[in-house]
Amino acid sequence: xxxxxxxxxxxxxxxxxxxxxxxxxxxxxxxxxxxxxxxxxxxxxxxxxxxxxxxxxxxxxxxxxxxxxxxxxxxxxxxxxxxxxxxxxxxxxxxxxxxxxxxxxxxxxxxxxxxxxxxxxxxxxxxxxxxxxxxxxxxxxxxxxxxxxxxxxxxxxxxxxxxxxx
Numbered sequence: 001x002x003x004x005x006x007x008x009x010x011x012x013x014x015x016x017x018x019x020x021x022x023x024x025x026x027x028x029x030x031x032x033x034x035x036x037x038x039x040x041x042x043x044x045x046x047x048x049x050x051x052x053x054x055x056x057x058x059x060x061x062x063x064x065x066x067x068x069x070x071x072x073x074x075x076x077x078x079x080x081x082x083x084x085x086x087x088x089x090x091x092x093x094x095x096x097x098x099x100x101x102x103x104x105x106x107x108x109x110x111x112x113x114x115x116x117x118x119x120x121x122x123x124x125x126x127x128x129x130x131x132x133x134x135x136x137x138x139x140x141x142x143x144x145x146x147x148x149x150x151x152x153x154x155x156x157x158x159x160x161x162x163x164x165x166x
Contacts, residue, residue: 032162033089034132046082053078093132094163100133101165119144136161 023039030037037045057074061067104125111121119141126137136157143153158166 028159028162029086029090031160032093033086034093034135035086035089042082042086046079049082050075050079090162094161097133097136097161097163098165100129101163104129104133104137118150132161 023043026039026042030039030042035042054071054075058067058071061070107125107128108118108121111124112118116124122137123141126134126141129137139160140153140157143156144150148156
């Protein structure tokens with residue numbers, strides 16, 4: 001959300017990645033994919049998977065000079081697989097949110113016509129829709145309850161969802 005959701009378990013990696021554009025993009029991608037991973041954890045996962053794939057590729061080919069080339073290629077593939085998986089999760093989540101958006105807007109609109117305040121209408125809609133839209137509306141209400149302006153909380157919701165329609 002708008003407020004930081006916790007410190008990294010790997011402060012050294014956090015410091016190294018804090019000045020990186022890649023870390024900023026990865027943070028947004030993780031939010032849009034609906035994962036609770038920190039950027040440092042995600043990076044460490046990618047590095048470990050890359051190393052495991054490189055070692056496995058090297059060992060499978062028998063450890064000769066071809067094994068080094070295969071190991072390097074397998075390591076690169078291992079580094080890219082989590083990114084592809086995040087992209088797939090992100091696309092699936094955005095598609096689900098877009099599908100739920102019509103129902104959510106109808107619920108909010110009906111509640112507003114009934115005389116509810118906007119935050120009450122969002123709360124009512126959050127109780128009636130399924131995840132992931134429910135999670136996003138609950139995060140909006142939490143941001144709002146912790147003192148964020150409604151406009152900022154809505155902009156954060158739009159950024160988290162990654163949906164053009166939101």
